[in-house]
Each structure stands twice: as structure tokens, then as C-alpha cells.
Amino acid sequence: MATDGRADAAPGRWRSRVVTALLLGPTSAWYFLLLLAPLVILVAFSFGARAPEGGYAPAFQLDNYLELPTRVTAFTNTLWMAVGGTFLCLVVGYPLAYYLATRAGAKRTLLVVLVVVPFWTSFLIRTYAWLTILGNNGIPALLEGLGADDVVLLNTPPAVMLGIVYNYLPLMVFPLYVSLERLDKRLLEASKDLGAGRLATFRQVTLPLSAPGLLSGVLLVFIPIMGEYIIPAMLGGGKVFFIGNALVDLFLQSRDWPFGSAASIVLILVTLIAVSLYLWLGSRGQVRREVSIL
């Protein structure tokens, strides 16, 4: 592909550039019109005022940002739930990925596919399943039979957390599985032959080598939880409030677009900062490991 441009004379190269530009055109237009331009408008809106009938009225003020502290619980809720949910997914998912990659034997393909299937089924329906299980006719009814009255499971933070782990677990397991499966088993043997125990081998060989999978798993889970709406709406019942719920409220119900824009800008910033911080810490860890290997 790249070979033709290099050898050709200048006119040929020019033509190939035009072709490249034409091929990139539709994608660029799409990105520009539906992603970049709207994000710029979003920033502009966040300094505006709410029009009397809802929507946006031109203005330049910081009121929307100054008003954000009234929604601070939504932000802290989201952040903690995202961090906690990602951590739980990791704790539950890592051993499973490890088992699948190293110990599952002949059933492996089937077992991997079984982790995959829920991911391809409807998110809404997976959450709905828990709605009936945790609802009054579900586990609380069973517990009542056992003598424990008035157990409320639905519309509590643990219910939301459960929904998060349930829905995002596959996204954590895939990348971990892939990186663990690629791991050269001879390294484990070598570690064993050199007298390292199970835990030492895990800490010094397996874990560092699965770092890429861990990295992408954490990001794949963390980022969508930050924008989660369905789980808190269905399993939190308005009592556990995420930024996503606040945004739906602001844009579709109260139609306070400028305030909603400010909230979404801050959501993007918080997500970016958290992800950058995580990547930075991760790369620092990598450096330290390389040093320790030497």
C-alpha cells in the first residue's frame, strides 16, 4: 500500500494524497459535525443562560459552574461507584480470566463463549432481570419466608453496585483473558524452577505480564460506568443518583441546557483526569518493574 507513493514521481504522490483525503473525507466530516463541533458548542452553552421556555439563551456567565456544587453528591456517587465497581469487577474477573487462560483445559472455548454471551444480550434486560430478583417478590419474599421481615434490597447503593458488576464483568474478563492466554507458559516454569513460590510467581511474572489486559479492562469498565444511567435509574430508583441521571433530567425534563452542558463538561473532565491519573500511575509502575528486573 505504502509502496506505490514512495517510488512514484511528484505528480503521482500528489494524486495519491488527494485520494487519501477523499477517502478520509466522510469520516472526518462525521467526526467534525457530530463530535467536535457539538463539543465546542457544549462548552459555549455551559456559559449561557436558560431560555424562559427551556433550552439555551446567549449569555456569558459562570453561574452554571458556580451552581454545580448543588449536584456534588451525584458526582461523588458516580465517581465512587465507578471506582468501586471497577475494582469489584477486577477482583471477581481476574481469577476467572486466569482460570480460563491456564486451567480450563478442553472446555475452554465453550467457557469463554459463555462469558461472552451475556455481553451480547441486551443491557436493559440484564438490568431488568435484577429488578425482579431484588424486588419485593424476589429475594425479600424468600427471606420473609425464613423470618427476616422488611428486607429492602432494591433502590439501595448495593443494588446499583450489583447491577454494575453484573453488567460490566464480561468487559473486564475479555482483555484479561486475552493477555493471560498469550502469556508464555515457559516463563512460569522458569520461575518455578528458579525456586519461586506460587505467590511470588504470580506477583513477579503473571501480574506484570497481564498488565496490558488489566489496563484495557479497567478502562473498558470504568469509562462507561461514569456515564451510567440505566442501572441507577432501574436499581437505584431515584435514590441512588448518578451524573447520568442528572443529565437526563436537565436535558430532557427541566430543559436547563446550559446547566446540563456545564455538568457534562465537568463529567468529561473528571473522567479524563481519572483515566490520565490511572494511566500515569500505571506507567510509573511499569518503569519501576523494569528497574527491578535489572
Added chain:
Amino acid sequence: MSQGTAPGTHSGRPPVDRAGRWVDRAFRTHAALVYLFLYVPIGLVVLFSFNAGDLTGELRGLSLRWYARALDDRFAMAALQNSLVVGAWTAILATSLGTIAALALLRAPRPVRAVFDAITYVAIIIPGIVIGIATLIFFVNMFGWVNPWLEYLWASAALGTPPTIRTGLHTIVAAHVVFTMAIVMILVRARLAGMDRSLTEASFDLFAPPLRTFVQVTLPQLWPAIITGALLAFTFSFDDFIIASFVAGPGQPTLPMYVFASIRRGITPEINAIASMVLGVTVTALVIVGLVYRRQARQDRTADDLERGDLAVAVPVTEEPR
């Protein structure tokens, strides 16, 4: 591969590794519990879809009445149709645009590639809800610009009532393509990066023109990535609730929007029936795709490829973000 087999089958190992057996047992128990956790809720949804009673909580005999009810439900079927249309268009557009862009980026100058990488990263890192909001803002602004112009043009040409552009299924597709196009691009670029260059070069050495090289050498190697991209795009689009609820037109809900609204109104086993049917279709599609991959991989001979073929469907984005 040490499965929890009887000690002694490991030839050349020191006798009975007690701790090892416990560790193995712990891993298997954990895995079994996770599978239960994953499948019991889905199983219950399917079970209660056959409920003869009116409540989702109590099973009162089995029947198909809720399936009949769901299939008769005009609104549910319209929503299903909307979702299928949106999903298909999203898959087609995202796959073709993403693939073309990925190929063009191969020969684009480095700065252009860097900019595209950055924007793709933005498209993926931004939560779906913000994409919904951003596209809503874009459409509202655009309609505010375009519709008066259309009115003016139609009025000056005396064409009668001017057409107005509104939100609808097309706006949902436009919004879904932003994100899914980025995913297809990442998948195809990863495949291109891992591709054997020598084949393309051999084709050129044998005087094949570029287009022919592309069709006969490059494209066949790209198919797995393209198909995976298309499937992911369709699934994402078919499943999406949040973006659609921002940019959908009035009175044209997608299936997730319809389901969400009916759950809000009160739960009936009809939702379970709809869910089970969607589940059945998904699983059937997955099995078919899996079998196709398997056959193709067999033709490509190596067992390694076989595994990878399965995984190509299974594993969505495993690229490390750069």
C-alpha cells in the same frame, strides 16, 4: 494444562501437590459461582416469560400467552422494527466509513494520523450520554439553521408547504455511527498492523495492480475484523438506550426505549417474552457466526487461527489505548 485430574496423570511431577489441588479447586469453585451469577438472572427472565400468571414474581404454570401478547403488540413490534432499521444502517455506515478511513490512514501523513488517533480516542473515552447530548445539540442547531432556509426557498419558489427536517430514526443512526465508526477503525487498523506485509509486496512484485492486490490479498485478511466491527456496531446500536432517548423523534421509539418505558409503567411477563425472543435471536446469530468462523479457520488450517477466529467474535476492543 493441569485440570483437576487425579494425581499421577502428571508424569514426571513430584507426587501429590496438595496445595496445588486446593488452589485448583478454589479456582474452579470461583468460576462455577461466576457462571451461576451470570446465568441465573437471565435464566429467570426466560423462565418467567412462560408464566401463565399475571405477575412476574409468581410462577403459575407454563404457557405461551405472553409470547402471543408480545407478538400482537403493535407498539412493541414497531419499536422492534425501528431498532432493526437503526442497527442495520449503523452497522453498514460505521463499517464502511471506518474501514475506508483505516485503509486511507495507512498512507496518510503522520500528523493526519495523529489527529485521527486523538479524535478516535475522544470518541471512545467520552461517555455515551455525552455523545447523545452533543448530537442533540448539533441537530437542534442545524435544524434551527436549515429549516428557515428551506422555508425561505420554498416560499420564494412558491412550492407550497416547505419540508422540515426533524429528529427521527436517521438522527439516531447519525449519533450511533460516531462511536461505532471509531470502534471499527480501531479493529481494522489493529488487523492491518498485524498483517503480513510480504503478501502485499509479493502481489506487487507479481505485477498485480493496486486494486487487484486490495481485493485479492488485503481484503480477505481484513474480513474477520470487518465482520466483528459490523456485529459490534449492530449490537451496540440495537442495544443502546441512552443516546437514542436523546435524539429519537417523537413517537418513534426503539426497542430499548419501548422496554424501558413499559418497565416504568409496571412490569408484566410480556417484557420477559420480548427479552427472551431477543435473547434467542442473539444466541442463534452468535452460534451461526461462530460456526462460520470455525469453518473458515479450519480452511486456514492452524488450530491457533481457530482459537483466534472464535476470539475475534468474542473479544471486542482489546487494544491498549495509546
